[in-house]
Amino acid sequence: NAGVTQTPKFQVLKTGQSMTLQCAQDMNHNSMYWYRQDPGMGLRLIYYSASEGTTDKGEVPNGYNVSRLNKREFSLRLESAAPSQTSVYFCASSEAREQGNLYGYTFGSGTRLTVV
């Protein structure tokens, strides 16, 4: 019962380095999401993919890119990491419908990223 799997769990980057956070779900969900969690700010949506082949910006997309590789996988890329991107990143998936999200999300366990 894997659910949503994120890799890596921890990462330290130097400013300017690039990296890709991986996310995979095995629940046949249509929609996938990337959030960042910062103290006092809750979860903020970076990008989401309503269905395979589509991606859209969320609240805080600057400095990030995403790829919905197939129905299972949704990756988040930092092209040139900055200290402001130090955060905990969560991937989530849902069986969303057009008329609102009735089912909530299933979350991965997170990636703790530090940019120095």
Add this chain to the structure above:
Amino acid sequence: AQSVAQPEDQVNVAEGNPLTVKCTYSVSGNPYLFWYVQYPNRGLQFLLKYITGDNLVKGSYGFEAEFNKSQTSFHLKKPSALVSDSALYFCAVSSTGGGNKLTFGTGTQLKVEL
């Protein structure tokens, strides 16, 4: 745009006492409301949801929440708190007018003490 407010950063309660974690929301259309819990160094776990029907919703670990449409609130409650309930709690909303995205509150840290 939809939004969620959790007015308390932290709630402290003694074990055995009732607890309430507050949440208010703003949406266009009908709201779908959720509570999630996050334990240290873990992802968010689903607690309960309100979609339609009975305003009192029961969820995991003895938690319940009451939907109040006139006050646009969805407060989380538990009759008798446990130390193991100490965690970060998030309220979230989606709606028929907001597409299929969930909007989260900033979270409330619950601390249950002996």
